[in-house]
Amino acid sequence: MANVLVCIKRVPDLGGEIRLTADAMGVDDSSLGHTVSPHEEAAVELAIQTAKDTGGEATVLTLGSEDAVEQLRNALALGCTGAVLVEADAAAYGPADVAAAVADVVRDHEAAGTSYDLVLVGNDASDTGDFQVGVRLSYLLDRPVVAGVSTLSVDGGEVTARGGSPDGGTEVYQVALPAVLTVMEGGVEPRYPSIPGRMKAKKIAIDRVTPTGEPQGSGRRRLTLPPAQPSQVTVLGEGPEAAGAVVDLLESLGVTR
Amino acid sequence: MSVLVLVETDEGGAVEVSRETLAFVRGTDADVRALVVGEVSPELVEQLGSYGVREVLRADGEAFSSYAAAAWASAVVAAADGVPLVAAAGTPRGNEVLAHVACRLGVAMAANVVAVEGTDPLVVSRQVLGGSALEELPLPDAVAVLTVAGHACEPSTADEPAAPAVREVSVDVPAADLRARVVRTEPGEPDESGSLKSARVVVGAGRGAGSADGFKDLLELTELLDGAALGVSRVVTSLGWRPHHEQVGQTGSRVTPDLYVACGISGAIQHWAGMSTSKTILAINTDADAPMVTKAHYAVIGDLHEIVPAINEELRRRAG
Numbered sequence A: 001m002a003n004v005l006v007c008i009k010r011v012p013d014l015g016g017e018i019r020l021t022a023d024a025m026g027v028d029d030s031s032l033g034h035t036v037s038p039h040e041e042a043a044v045e046l047a048i049q050t051a052k053d054t055g056g057e058a059t060v061l062t063l064g065s066e067d068a069v070e071q072l073r074n075a076l077a078l079g080c081t082g083a084v085l086v087e088a089d090a091a092a093y094g095p096a097d098v099a100a101a102v103a104d105v106v107r108d109h110e111a112a113g114t115s116y117d118l119v120l121v122g123n124d125a126s127d128t129g130d131f132q133v134g135v136r137l138s139y140l141l142d143r144p145v146v147a148g149v150s151t152l153s154v155d156g157g158e159v160t161a162r163g164g165s166p167d168g169g170t171e172v173y174q175v176a177l178p179a180v181l182t183v184m185e186g187g188v189e190p191r192y193p194s195i196p197g198r199m200k201a202k203k204i205a206i207d208r209v210t211p212t213g214e215p216q217g218s219g220r221r222r223l224t225l226p227p228a229q230p231s232q233v234t235v236l237g238e239g240p241e242a243a244g245a246v247v248d249l250l251e252s253l254g255v256t257r
Numbered sequence B: 001m002s003v004l005v006l007v008e009t010d011e012g013g014a015v016e017v018s019r020e021t022l023a024f025v026r027g028t029d030a031d032v033r034a035l036v037v038g039e040v041s042p043e044l045v046e047q048l049g050s051y052g053v054r055e056v057l058r059a060d061g062e063a064f065s066s067y068a069a070a071a072w073a074s075a076v077v078a079a080a081d082g083v084p085l086v087a088a089a090g091t092p093r094g095n096e097v098l099a100h101v102a103c104r105l106g107v108a109m110a111a112n113v114v115a116v117e118g119t120d121p122l123v124v125s126r127q128v129l130g131g132s133a134l135e136e137l138p139l140p141d142a143v144a145v146l147t148v149a150g151h152a153c154e155p156s157t158a159d160e161p162a163a164p165a166v167r168e169v170s171v172d173v174p175a176a177d178l179r180a181r182v183v184r185t186e187p188g189e190p191d192e193s194g195s196l197k198s199a200r201v202v203v204g205a206g207r208g209a210g211s212a213d214g215f216k217d218l219l220e221l222t223e224l225l226d227g228a229a230l231g232v233s234r235v236v237t238s239l240g241w242r243p244h245h246e247q248v249g250q251t252g253s254r255v256t257p258d259l260y261v262a263c264g265i266s267g268a269i270q271h272w273a274g275m276s277t278s279k280t281i282l283a284i285n286t287d288a289d290a291p292m293v294t295k296a297h298y299a300v301i302g303d304l305h306e307i308v309p310a311i312n313e314e315l316r317r318r319a320g
């Protein structure tokens, strides 16, 4: 039996353009929907599969505002069986702060009788891209960590994890549990929520906790965007009649055979 | 100021992103030392010298015979020996190892740095949101730990090559560092993302392809063009139409071809992050207002299922 804790982060679902807030400290998400990173979707899928395969539980955690309950509910609808909301302003938390808050939850749950054999996080958060929470968490919990995992299987007290190697092959790790893994998209197909899944998710109580201690913060001074370029597009035509103009272009670029 | 750079190597010596990192830190007017894990050939020493490296530190031994990020971090910490700046390329390994190093030194880390904005304290500018925005971040700790984003600068050699001395660093690798270690590697599939990343032309396909069967003409176009590969949007991979290793974008491959032909792709920020540095972008889209169309150099408005076959036909006709 393996219990899995999987950490996700609510982020704006950007379209074709980013707008910053007036103070340039964040993205203006007032008119945007929200989602989680594809890496975290893969991590949720791996958590659910592992829990099912081993007869354990998959618990989802996020540190964020009350709005992030939307992302927790989505993970519950997919098959996670418990959810923790660490209520805080995620923007005030740097990667070391997030790791500390997650480590506190892991220790508190352990003291209360639930231990996590695996903690899964995304390889990097899609907004801040710090590449650190998983590794920092492993130090706080004194557990081994593997980064960039795309598939995993648990057997007895050990996890076999696979991820890409620099030369395009696959690297295989065998690590004793408990362990921390950072997950990269591509190894598993995240499932879609079912209607019964959504109904069930509504009934699961979300465990709300308040972090202890003040966050150090990320240190961000401001964000900047590359200057917007005025559109310089040359429309070659409409429909199949444009084929001649396209092939002229391809020839001028020297990319035809 | 002394800087330690963790250099990744392959058969060809220092990998390109590591050479970019050496060029980047040299710009901070630094006394550059390079750490190499594993073998150090005379050719590698000469190459590192041409990048201005004054000393090559080498960590080798059983603990490094297969990759373990924590053991590499022990080597970096041993080699760092009081330097105020530790850097690596923003590769999966660079980011992983330096995250361990930052934990051990009890300092912050900045991933994917593209520029130095100030030096007292060190302030860097780094990529966030998949490279679509930059964050200004001070690194006031006694040791600044950072990774340098790929293509943040040219991998240019130094004006005056150095003749670096090679020194073995003795690293005490505790057993705990080897708890997570590569136990074996398996060769990649023959047609994984390698050909996509190095392709001269990428034919990109998005939701507009319509279904798993909608790629025939697009694949034919890749055959008709020179050095072309198929790249796809995340919608395409998450619907299972094409395999993940063909995905372009923030969570897929980054491509920099001479030509990117974006067919039925809207141009979401996360896709754009993976192909914006293409030299020429040609968009084929039913929607003249799609971000991909307005940001492209060239566009054809209409249904890709009519336009792409017509292009293929014209290419075949002209080829005779």
Ligand SMILES: Cc1cc2nc3c(=O)[nH]c(=O)nc-3n(C[C@H](O)[C@H](O)[C@H](O)COP(=O)(O)OP(=O)(O)OC[C@H]3O[C@@H](n4cnc5c(N)ncnc54)[C@H](O)[C@@H]3O)c2cc1C
Binding pocket: A012, A013, A014, A035, A036, A037, A038, A126, B205, B206, B207, B208, B209, B232, B233, B234, B235, B236, B247, B248, B249, B250, B251, B252, B263, B264, B265, B266, B267, B268, B269, B270, B271, B274, B284, B285, B286, B287, B290, B302, B303, B304, B305
């Ligand atoms: C954190 C994060 C990371 C992400 N990473 C990636 C990533 O790495 N790569 C990626 O691609 N996406 C990524 N995404 C998803 C991204 O936000 C978009 O959802 C995705 O890129 C949209 O794919 P699309 O353009 O194919 O589909 P859509 O946005 O649905 O666009 C389809 C386009 O096709 C056009 N079209 C439709 N039919 C036709 C036709 N017959 N002929 C011509 N044109 C037609 C439409 O006008 C439209 O412009 C990520 C998202 C998040 C939140």
Ligand SMILES: Nc1ncnc2c1ncn2[C@@H]1O[C@H](COP(=O)(O)O)[C@@H](O)[C@H]1O
Binding pocket: A007, A008, A009, A037, A039, A040, A061, A062, A063, A064, A090, A095, A098, A120, A121, A122, A123, A124, A125, A126, A128, A129, A130, A131, A132, A133, A134
């Ligand atoms: N506020 C948060 N709440 C829950 N998990 C988080 C949060 N921030 C980061 N994480 C997790 O840590 C991973 C790596 O984040 P980072 O190190 O910041 O790039 C993310 O993919 C998430 O899985």
